[in-house]
Amino acid sequence: MIAGSRFATAAALAAFITASAVAVNGAQTWKRVDTPNFVIIGPASESHLQSLGVQFEGFREALTRLLSSTATTTAVPTVVIEFSDAKTFKPFQPVYNGKPVPIGGLFVPRRHVNYVLLAPDRGPDSLRMVFHEYSHLVVSNVAPLIPVWLNEGIAEYYSAFRLESSGRKVTIGWPIESHLVRLQEATWLPLADLLATAHDSPQYNEGSPRSVFYSEAWALVHMLLHGDPKFRTAFSAYARDVSLGVAPDEAWRQQFGSEDVLNDVRRYIRRPTLQAVQYELSEQIAHASGVPQSMTDVDVDLTLGEVLVAEGKPDAASLRFDRAVATAPFSLRGAVDRGLLRSDRQLLTLPATPAPVADWLADYMTAAALLEGGASDEATLTVAREALARCLAVRPDIPNAQVLYASAIDDDTKAVEALRKALAAAPARDDYALDLARALAQQHDYAAARDVLGRVIARPHHPDAREQAFSMMRQVVKAEENAKAAAGAVRPSGTSGPRGSNVRYIYRDLKPGEQRAEGTLERIDCAGRRVTVSVRVGDKVAHYQAPSFDAIQFLTYRDDLNGNIGCGARTPPDRVYVTWIAGDLDGTVVALEFLPKK
Structure with a gap:
């Protein structure tokens, strides 16, 4: 931990990110440097682009230490483009009421690539917005369903990033002066309104209330992380609970009760100093030079044209694609970019002998x-x-x-x-899991497909993934029924398939030390990460524990199973096989298999 002045001006980054620029294609020479996790592009020296790469790699490493490598693993390339002059940057700026919006940076996430656009003549805090948006991407990898206030508060907290000591240290959570000033002058949102804010709430979308919301969310997160240790413990439990599916208001009551913690926040931000977190970068990052890559004018036009397409500006993109193809008529990338921009994609014509590329x-x-x-x-x-x-x-x-x-x-x-x-x-990436399950089912490996889908059902990372997994599970079950109807596969001894059916299901194999029983799942209780599963077996209700949802394998053999598998009562109860090993209570649950209705 280090202490930062309440109103310390964030001056550090301006000197580090100095642009040495020339003018776009032609007089300018654009270069590219590939670091382990970023592609850095701009009309600047290789050493400057390498330094910029160190900054982004440092930010990512700091988040990795605070969160996990799983959180900071981005599935698609992240391309950072630094512009040297206003004229070149103008076509890429957001437009409001017909005028370009003055910004220091822009984060443009897309399905197959992420873009970070850096404006010329940036102010010392200009990268905060970029780091804020990048933080959203990182947080969504581990907790996509958290409340809006927490999502925005965390992103603001991480956005206050500094690279110091000649690139050897990073600081995250530095006090943000604009938030502190606003909270001194503005009327605060009540705690209930702050916690209940949704994406369509007025305080999230309208002028002054929006600014207050962001400032309060940042201050609350900052206090919960750096204030009284009791808050840190409660905050950690709250974050775990909501990520496990506990309703946010219920999770808040369980950890904080009815106390209005905003009174604590007010006292906290009046402290003469606020804390931040500092890390020394690994040698690998601190001395990362990146790999220089050559860039022609055609490469620049195609890259910037692709950015314009991602921003929904096809006319400006078309001009760049046309110029690139005129210069390099055998460019495969150019032919594809220009051809797919047309409304009739059947007109796409690829060069018979594409020019070779090594990129x-x-x-x-x-x-x-x-x-x-x-x-x-x-x-x-x-x-x-x-x-x-x-x-x-x-x-x-x-x-x-x-x-x-x-x-x-x-x-x-x-x-x-x-x-x-x-x-x-x-x-x-739940979509990757669904793709894998589909491919496994096409191989007729239905058990493996159900296993993959069961993990998504148990712990989805994205809002619609659970229902998509349920839908695919139903398809897999039907495909398996058709495939196994005449196969007569052996069931576990002492168990029964659905009455009046010739379908014989292949159930999960028992492993050494495991026991299995047939019963009805009555409820799942969650306390922090710990999970208790209650199953009625005969005339007794057995209680099994698991360290987390992730530790339970969920499988289904039903094509009508809808809804969520989450914390709370199961109404009506589900017929299941419960598999467990020796442990607390009646055992440690290993798997729940949802059986066809009798």
Whole structure:
């Protein structure tokens, strides 16, 4: 911990991020540096781009230490583009009432790539907005369903980032002067309103109330992290509870009671100093130079054109694509970018002999565009496959490249292998899990598909994932019924399948030390991360514990199972097999298998 002045001006970054710029294609020379987790582009010296890369890598490493490597693993490339002059940057600025909005930076997340745009002549705090948005991306990897106040408060807390000691130390959670001033002058939102804020709430969308909301959310998070230790303990438990599906208001009452903690926040921000967290960077990051990559004017036009497409500005993008293709008519990336921008995608014509490239990012963007554009003919799929194979030969660590490759190949075994790699690297991507389950089902490995889907049902990372997993589970169950109807697979001894049915299900195999019983699941209780499962077996209700939802394997053999598997009573109770090992209470639950109705 270090102490920071309440009103310390965040001056540090301006000197570190000095632009040495020339003018766009032609007089300017654009360069690119690839760091382990970012692609840094701009009309500046390699040493400057390398320094900028160290800053972003430092921010990511600090978040990794505060959260986890799972949280900071981004499945798609993150491209940072620094502009040198207002004229070049203007087409990329957001527009409000017909006028460009003055900003220091912009975060543009998309399905296959994330862009960070840095404006010229940035102020010392200009990267705060970029780091705020990047923090949202990181937090969503581990806790996408948290309340709005917590999501915004955490993002503001992380956004106050400083790189210090010649790039060897990072500080996160530095006091934000504008918030402190606003909270001294404005009328605060009541605690109930702050905690209940939704994305459509007036205080989240309207002028002055919005500013107060952000300031209060930041101050509350800051106090809960750095104030009285009792608050840190309660805050940690609250965050765990809401991530496990406990209603936010109930989770708050359980940890904080009815006390109005805003009184504590008011006292906290009046302290002469506020705390921040400081880390010394690893040698690997502090001395990371990045790998320089060459950039032609065509590369610049295609890259910036792709950014404009991502921003929904096709006309400006078309001008850059046309110029690139006129200069390099055999560019595969140029042909794809320009062709897919047309309204009739059937007009896409690829060069018969594309110019060779040695750029993993160009191959990745080309393949992503082709597959996103609905490539289905074998010739186009072959182009996409070959581009992805080249990309993965250089960057096998990009999860989304593995997923794209799996979608482009006609080999279920290789597709499953690629999807397993992607999900292992980005376990919070529920869509990757669904893709893997689908591929496993296509291989008729229904048990493995149910296992993957069961993990999504138990602990979804994104709002719609649980229902999507339920829907796919129903499809898998039906496919398995059809496949096994005449197979007569053996059930566990002493168990029964659905009455009046010839379908014989293959249930989970018991492992050494495990026991299984048939019963009805009556409720699931959550206390912090600890989970208690209550199952009626015969005339007795047995209680099994698990350290977390993640520790329980959920499987279903029903095609009508809807709703959530979360904390609380199961109404009506579900017929299940419960599998456990020796442990607290009646045992430690290992698996719950939802059985067909009798």
